[in-house]
Structure formats: structure tokens, C-alpha cells
Amino acid sequence: MTRVRTKPRLRSTFAAVAAIAAALGGVTAITPMAQAATGPAAAATPLSPELEAIRAAEAVKIYGDPAIRPLNERKTGLISLGDSEISGEGVGNYDPATNTPNNQCHRSPDSAIHRTGIPADLTFNVACSGGYTGNIRIGGSKQYADELVQSDSLAVKARNTKIKMVLLVAGANDDLQFGPVMTDCVTRWVLSQGTCEPKYGPGWQARVDGLKPKVEATVADLKTVMRDAGYADSDYKLVVMGYPSPIGPDFYDNPNFPGKLPGGCAGYDSDAAWGRNYAVPTFEKGMRAAALASGATYLDNSRLFQGHEVCMEDTWARGLYLDLGDHFPWDENTARQSFHPNYRGHGAFASCLTQLYGSGLREASCADPASTGTPVLQAGAWDSLYAPLKNEATGNCLDAKGGSSANETAVLGWDCHGGRNQGWWYDAARKSVHVELTHDRCLDAPGANYGAGTGLIIWNCHGGANQSWVRDGATLRPAAAPGMCLTVAAAHDPLRLQTCNGSASQRFA
Numbered sequence: 143m144t145r146v147r148t149k150p151r152l153r154s155t156f157a158a159v160a161a162i163a164a165a166l167g168g169v170t171a172i173t174p175m176a177q178a179a180t181g182p183a184a185a186a187t188p189l190s191p192e193l194e195a196i197r198a199a200e201a202v203k204i205y206g207d208p209a210i211r212p213l214n215e216r217k218t219g220l221i222s223l224g225d226s227e228i229s230g231e232g233v234g235n236y237d238p239a240t241n242t243p244n245n246q247c248h249r250s251p252d253s254a255i256h257r258t259g260i261p262a263d264l265t266f267n268v269a270c271s272g273g274y275t276g277n278i279r280i281g282g283s284k285q286y287a288d289e290l291v292q293s294d295s296l297a298v299k300a301r302n303t304k305i306k307m308v309l310l311v312a313g314a315n316d317d318l319q320f321g322p323v324m325t326d327c328v329t330r331w332v333l334s335q336g337t338c339e340p341k342y343g344p345g346w347q348a349r350v351d352g353l354k355p356k357v358e359a360t361v362a363d364l365k366t367v368m369r370d371a372g373y374a375d376s377d378y379k380l381v382v383m384g385y386p387s388p389i390g391p392d393f394y395d396n397p398n399f400p401g402k403l404p405g406g407c408a409g410y411d412s413d414a415a416w417g418r419n420y421a422v423p424t425f426e427k428g429m430r431a432a433a434l435a436s437g438a439t440y441l442d443n444s445r446l447f448q449g450h451e452v453c454m455e456d457t458w459a460r461g462l463y464l465d466l467g468d469h470f471p472w473d474e475n476t477a478r479q480s481f482h483p484n485y486r487g488h489g490a491f492a493s494c495l496t497q498l499y500g501s502g503l504r505e506a507s508c509a510d511p512a513s514t515g516t517p518v519l520q521a522g523a524w525d526s527l528y529a530p531l532k533n534e535a536t537g538n539c540l541d542a543k544g545g546s547s548a549n550e551t552a553v554l555g556w557d558c559h560g561g562r563n564q565g566w567w568y569d570a571a572r573k574s575v576h577v578e579l580t581h582d583r584c585l586d587a588p589g590a591n592y593g594a595g596t597g598l599i600i601w602n603c604h605g606g607a608n609q610s611w612v613r614d615g616a617t618l619r620p621a622a623a624p625g626m627c628l629t630v631a632a633a634h635d636p637l638r639l640q641t642c643n644g645s646a647s648q649r650f651a
Contacts, residue, residue, distance in 0.1 A: 186301055187370040197298045210301050217263035219303035222255035223292045224311035226271035232460040232482025245286045247271055254491035260499045268295040274315040275356040280363045293367050300371035307379045317352030324481055331409045339416040350428035361436035382433035382440050386447040387422040388481045391415040393453035395549045406461015407453035419562055430523050441498050442507040442523040449513050449582030458487035493517045509581045512605035528565035528578040533630045535646035539564045542600055547579040553598045553637040555630035573610040584609045592623035596639040616649035
């Protein structure tokens with residue numbers, strides 16, 4: 143589908159840099175699932191006259207008459223609520239009614255809720271770019287005059303259809319203010335004002351702590367809306383989805399790296415690393431805690447775009463984008479499409495949601511484990527899966543040297559400190575070993591050399607034989623050369639392959 147607007151656009155250029163400071167609308171950002179049942183479906187609570195009129199009109203469009211049907215006689219539906227991360231902001235193909243001077247919700251027919259493989263007759267996207275939890279909660283505020291409070295939209299849809307899944311993606315525009323922070327980080331780089339991490343890092347955890355109760359209260363309100371519509375909690379899935387990191391520091395490894403401005407990954411390298419290594423993971427942990435505390439199913443997408451960030455190969459997010467055609471003189475909407483999921487990003491969301499729906503999991507994570515472009519669901523949240531690998535002989539932990547995640551970074555034994563460059567996850571299904579810094583870097587025997595003394599590195603995950611490892615007791619061995627073992631001979635020595643000999647230097651806990 144082509145975009146509705148026809149005015150010319152100018153992409154990222156120095157001439158438009160002054161727009162950034164006032165731009166970027168809201169970013170947006172293993173246990174079996176056992177939602178508590180509340181008994182059989184009850185009669186729906188009557189809506190207000192205003193909402194009842196809207197519901198009746200919608201029922202006429204769907205069925206030809208305004209009646210509320212029994213649950214099992216309705217068309218099935220899926221619905222997404224929240225902010226720009228799920229509305230479709232960044233896709234560039236917007237419903238015309240949500241792309242006007244008076245309504246910038248930027249809903250796209252290509253957003254994730256419309257593209258899952260979950261069987262449903264109808265799909266609804268009531269999320270709105272720039273939305274915060276106050277635009278979603280019961281009794282909240284309308285974001286635009288022609289919009290409903292999102293919980294009211296849910297109340298209408300839940301009475302006209304049989305809702306199978308409610309998807310919530312919200313929190314980035316509350317205390318976190320993710321969009322303005324991204325704006326400031328980019329602006330500071332463009333104007334050579336210094337990195338933004340010192341400005342935001344010290345208070346970041348407090349921001350996350352502030353948004354958690356608001357997300358919990360929003361989930362509670364959505365459950366209330368569904369109960370008032372006659373649903374038991376077990377009649378549908380309520381999914382809270384986290385936010386992926388749209389940018390990271392590894393774009394120099396992209397063989398076709400276009401440069402920061404042409405590629406839209408403007409910013410200091412250290413800020414990109416801070417965002418990926420601290421800001422987004424801290425946000426993710428807060429979202430996870432809120433989801434679990436409120437009884438929602440949680441989908442951790444924090445690593446989903448790793449390997450597909452802005453300026454990387456096959457990017458799943460739109461980079462810095464200045465929409466000057468429809469926003470001149472520049473205003474707060476000029477750059478709001480920046481750093482949001484693009485068409486492929488929403489396709490990745492849809493794939494993860496489809497896998498989650500049929501999994502029976504209460505919490506799960508999703509990522510592309512071998513740069514295939516195909517997301518894979520994993521039971522549990524990422525922060526519960528990564529752990530250090532401690533050498534029995536030296537007491538050191540395996541360490542990606544210098545905290546780098548660039549291709550060819552050496553791996554060695556180093557004093558254990560709990561950093562993300564010492565966190566590792568063994569993917570038993572693919573036999574790959576991923577470093578916690580990024581899901582896109584795997585333990586690698588360079589050149590498929592399995593000879594004694596070969597030093598190990600991290601490299602872009604590709605699923606090849608030289609990234610395939612077998613756990614045999616406390617040892618890790620190349621699948622292609624099971625007689626060789628990962629070895630750290632002495633403290634602070636490189637990780638090497640040596641003939642397996644049963645020594646403590648080859649055992650990792």
C-alpha cells in the first residue's frame with residue numbers, strides 16, 4: 143500500500159538538524175501460563191450512552207444489526223493498545239485519519255496485530271503514537287479529540303467480538319520519556335555537545351521504577367474492562383510486550399555501513415552502547431516485573447532487533463528521519479518516526495506473537511539467533527537465561543575482552559565482575575554460545591580451525607559449524623572436533639582449544 147501523503151520529504155541532513163531538539167514523538171520503548179479463571183462469562187455491564195452508540199454503530203458494520211451477541215456467536219478478534227512502538231509509527235504507511243495535523247496516532251495497516259498467524263476474523267489497532275498509560279486507563283484522557291480513551295475502545299470491541307488476545311505495549315512515554323531522551327542524545331552528537339549517558343544514566347533506574355506501577359495499574363484496568371464485558375480472565379490472553387533496542391554500537395561491522403548520517407544512526411558510539419547495554423535492559427526488567435506482578439503474559443523483545451539495528455544489515459528499525467514535507471516549519475512531529483520498527487520490524491513482532499500465542503508460556507523471549515531473519519521464541523526472559531561461565535582452575539570468568547562486541551573480539555579468562563561481557567547463554571537447540579552484550583555475537587572458532595592453541599573470538603552469529611558447541615559435563619567442545627576442549631590455562635589467559643585432558647582448566651560452571 144502506498145503512503146497517503148504526497149508532499150516531498152527530505153531525509154537526514156545537516157540543514158535539518160535544528161529540528162531534532164523539538165522532535166521525536168513518543169517511542170514508542172519457564173513457567174506454564176496459568177491465568178486465573180473467574181468462572182463462566184457474566185453478563186456485560188452496560189456502557190455509557192456515548193460508548194453504546196459507538197458500539198451499536200460498529201456492530202451494524204460488522205453484523206448488519208446493533209445487537210450484542212453471545213460470546214460464542216461473535217466474530218473473533220485481536221487488539222493492540224499502547225504507543226508508537228506498536229501503532230505502526232515508523233512503517234510509513236498510515237491510516238489517513240491518523241496522519242493529519244490534528245491526529246498523529248500513525249496507525250498502520252502493516253502493524254504487527256494485523257500480520258500475526260493467530261486465527262482471528264478481525265484485528266484492531268487502537269494504539270497511538272505518543273500515548274502514555276493515562277491515555278489507556280479507565281477514566282483516562284483522550285489523546286486527540288477524535289480518539290477514544292484506549293480502554294473505552296477495548297470495551298466496545300470486547301462487546302462486539304470475541305477477543306482472543308489483548309496486546310499492550312506501553313510505558314516508554316511515562317516516566318522514562320524515551321523519545322525525548324533519544325532526541326537529546328542525537329542532538330548532542332550533531333552539535334558536538336558531549337555524550338548523553340552522564341546526563342541520564344544516574345536517574346535511569348528511578349525512571350523505570352516510576353513507570354512500573356503505572357503499567358501494572360494499566361493491566362489491571364484492561365482486565366476490569368474485559369470482566370465488565372462479560373469475559374473470564376481465562377477467555378483470552380493478555381500480553382505485555384517489551385521494547386527492542388533500535389540501535390547499538392556494532393554498525394562498523396556492517397560491510398555496507400553507510401555512515402551515521404546517511405544511515406540514520408546518528409549519535410555517539412558510547413551512547414549507543416549505553417542504550418543497548420543498560421538503558422534498554424533496565425527498562426525491560428521493569429516491564430517484566432510489571433507484567434508478572436499484574437498477572438499478564440510477558441514477551442521480552444529486548445534482543446529481537448539485535449543484528450538488525452539501525453545501520454546494520456537488514457535493519458528492522460527506521461533510523462533518524464526528518465519529515466519536513468508535512469511539518470514545515472519544523473514542529474514536534476518532524477522526527478517522530480525516527481527509531482521505530484519498520485515494516486520488517488513489525489513482521490518480526492507478528493512472528494513472535496504468533497509463536498507466543500500457541501506456546502502456553504507465561505513469559506518468553508524472542509530473537510533472531512543466527513541472522514536468518516527469522517525470529518525464534520525462547521521460554522523465559524533473557525535476563526534469566528544469561529549467566530557467567532567460571533573456570534574451575536583459575537576462578538576467572540569468560541570475558542569478551544574490553545567489553546567489546548565487535549567481530550573478532552578475543553575471549554579470555556578475567557576476574558569475575560558480573561558485567562554483560564561476562565554473561566553467556568548456551569542455546570541448546572542450535573548449540574551456539576551467545577554473549578550477553580548482544581544476541582548477534584557468538585563464540586567462534588575463527589576460520590573453522592580446531593587445532594590445539596586456537597584462540598576463540600566472538601563473531602556475528604551465523605549458525606555455522608565453527609559456532610556449534612557441545613556441552614559434555616562441565617566441558618564445552620566444538621561439535622566438529624569433540625576431542626578438543628575450551629581451555630583457560632592460567633588467570634587472564636586467552637580462551638583456547640586444547641586436547642581434552644580432564645583438567646580443571648577445561649571445566650566451566
